[in-house]
Amino acid sequence: MRLQGKTAIITGGANGIGLAAAKRFAEEGAKVAIGDFDEATGAARAAELKESGHDVEFFQVNVADRKSIDAMVGKVAETFGKIDILINNAGITRDSMLSKMSEEDFQQVIDVNLTGVFHCTQAVLPHLIENGKGKIISTSSVSGVYGNIGQTNYAAAKAAIVGMTKTWAKELGRKGINVNAVAPGFTETNMVAKVPDKVIDQMKSMVPLQRLGKPEDIANAYLFLASDESDYISGTVLHVDGGIMM
Secondary structure (H helix, E strand, O other): OOOOOOOEEEOOOHHHHHHHHHHHHHHOOOOEEEOOOOOHHHHHHHHHHHHHHOOOOEEOOOOOHHHHHHHHHHHHHHHHHHOOEEEEHHHHHHOEEEOOOHHHHHHHHHHHHHHHHHHHHHHHHHHHHHHEEEEEEEEEEEHHOOOOOEEEHHHHHHHHHHHHHHHHHHHHHHHHHOEEEEEOEEEHHHHHHHHHHHHHHHHHHOOOOOOOOOOHHHHHHHHHHHHHHHOOOOOEEEEEEEEOOO
């Protein structure tokens, strides 16, 4: 059990990559707090995992709202007694070309995908400092590395996560806290499910492994960075993209 005795918060944990991570972490012995805006789905997924014998609870949260985040973190600490791991996984897209992107769509993505990561991390940080050890893992994207047409807002947020990750790794290393990021490539999630088959085929052709990633591929990367096996890794961006960023 690679996470036995650890408590992990996974934001955006009701679906896709976050749900896959919740399952993997629970299988490895972690107490898992699924944080998500979607209360109905999140509660149902947590109940399913509990029925399988795992220690999982759902906590409703809006990562664009600091008060909501503080309330969630307080409830997690009260429920499980401590917090060891934070997975900043929650994210949204509001894609549009620059000439047509509204200020509202730009700001919504920044609020969830970037500011939310800042606030979640800041809220959890005192618990990790108290432990004298902890793992912070945030989700970037290959779009934040090489850009992507129609994703000014998303690419900006994901690129900024890289900078925050490296900064926090330098600030928090002396406190025993590892800070890393995972940059998924094209992955089979609800976001990609809306893409036409022709575009999906084009995406696959760009990947050396000739397939899209599965949520479990990203969850496994989270697991490694959350485990003791990565204790000497910090400030790293782990690309899980089938080789597209070579």
